[in-house]
Amino acid sequence: DAGVIQSPxxxxxxxxxxxxxxxxxxxxxxxxxxxxxxxMRGLELLIYFNNNVPIDDSGMPxxxxxxxxxNASFSTLKIxxxxxxxxxxxxxxxxxxxxxxxxxxxxxxxxxxx
Amino acid sequence: xxxxxxxxxxxxxxxxxxxxxxxxxxxxxxxxFFWYRQYSGKSPELIMFIYSNGDKEDGRFTAQLNKASxxxxxxxxxxxxxxxxxxxxxxxxxxxxxxxxxxxTFGRGTSLIVHx
Numbered sequence: 001d002a003g004v005i006q007s008p009x010x011x012x013x014x015x016x017x018x019x020x021x022x023x024x025x026x027x028x029x030x031x032x033x034x035x036x037x038x039x040m041r042g043l044e045l046l047i048y049f050n051n052n053v054p055i056d057d058s059g060m061p062x063x064x065x066x067x068x069x070x071n072a073s074f075s076t077l078k079i080x081x082x083x084x085x086x087x088x089x090x091x092x093x094x095x096x097x098x099x100x101x102x103x104x105x106x107x108x109x110x111x112x113x114x
Numbered sequence: 115x116x117x118x119x120x121x122x123x124x125x126x127x128x129x130x131x132x133x134x135x136x137x138x139x140x141x142x143x144x145x146x147f148f149w150y151r152q153y154s155g156k157s158p159e160l161i162m163f164i165y166s167n168g169d170k171e172d173g174r175f176t177a178q179l180n181k182a183s184x185x186x187x188x189x190x191x192x193x194x195x196x197x198x199x200x201x202x203x204x205x206x207x208x209x210x211x212x213x214x215x216x217x218x219t220f221g222r223g224t225s226l227i228v229h230x
Contacts, residue, residue, distance in 0.1 A: 033218070042222030043158070043202065055215055091157055102148075103204075103218065105157035 004106035006092050012112045018080040021109045023092030024073055033103065034067055034077050035091040043091070049075065082113045116141055116207045120221035127228055133190040135224050137203030140184070146206040146216070147179055147186045152223065153199045162188060193228040200225050 005024040013019055025032045034046040047057040049069045057067070064083070069075040079086055089110050093103040117140040127133045135149075146165055150158035164170045164177040164186065176189040186205075190197055200223040206216040 035220075043220040045217060045219070048217065050215075056217055101146075102160045102163070103158075105159070108157050 004092055004094055004104055006090075006106035006109050008109060009107060010110045010112075012114065013082055014114050015083055016081045017113075018078065019082045019086075019111060019113075021077040021079075021090050021092075021111070023075045023077070023106060025075070025092070025094035026096075026104055027073070029094035029096045029104070030072060031095045032069060032075050033093045033095075034075070035093065036088045037091060037108075038088045046077070079111075082111075084113045087111055087113050116219055118203055118205050118219050118221040120201075120203050120224050122222060122224060124225040124227050127193050127226070129193060129195060129228055129230050131193050131228075133193045133197065133226055133228070135188040135190075135201050135203075135226065137186045137188075137205075137221055138184055139186070139203075139205040139207070139219075141205065141207040142181075142184060144181075144184075144205045144207055147177070148204040148218075149175075149177060149186075149188045150202040150204060150220075151199045152202055158202055190226075193226075195228050195230055198226055198228050 007022045031050045033048045035043050037043045046059045047067045048055050052069045067077045089108045091108045092106045119138045149162040151161045152158045162175050162177040164179045167179050170177045174191045178187045202223045203221040204218050207219045208216050
């Protein structure tokens with residue numbers, strides 16, 4: 001298996017632009033997590049899905065952030081409009097089942113908002 | 115507020131020494147505890163998990179759990195320069211807003227430097 005796939009790996013955009021981050025979980029994994037990592041705040045859970053349904057989105061910072069999982073093999077995290085303080089590394093992770101065991105992380109997307 | 119606390123470091127140890135990394139957590143009901151290693155510019159990878167009080171050993175790594183004290187630690191014996199990384203403690207915590215699901219909560223990590 002190729003592992004969790006994220007795209008793009010790097011994104012540089014200007015303030016006010018829309019940004020879409022993409023994630024393909026490991027086949028057969030039915031829970032998916034989106035995280036944001038910064039030096040100041042560490043690794044923060046933004047939202048998590050189980051069987052394509054959002055279970056907890058309390059970590060989404062504000063209405064500018066939205067996430068979808070239209071099917072078991074694809075999820076997006078959208079920021080509109082983007083702001084410089086959104087600059088961070090965004091990770092997607094997946095696990096088999098709902099019980100939390102090892103999380104398999106994707107390589108991350110490094111987002112820079114100018 | 116559900117919290118996982120770690121000393122950010124850096125923790126600097128000489129090659130061959132024992133590195134001790136510590137983590138405390140706020141939710142007394144937590145049952146699952148994990149240590150991830152993250153190299154600079156890379157994603158976290160699991161190195162140990164522990165569910166029961168006591169010690170769990172895997173090669174040079176030992177995880178220690180004390181639920182009464184809400185404390186989990188990671189010992190790395192015979193530290194090598196290749197162990198230099200950030201170590202993240204993760205704890206499953208129950209959030210009512212998630213329908214009672216256990217949500218992974220990460221500490222901010224401890225930076226470990228092993229010098230030759």
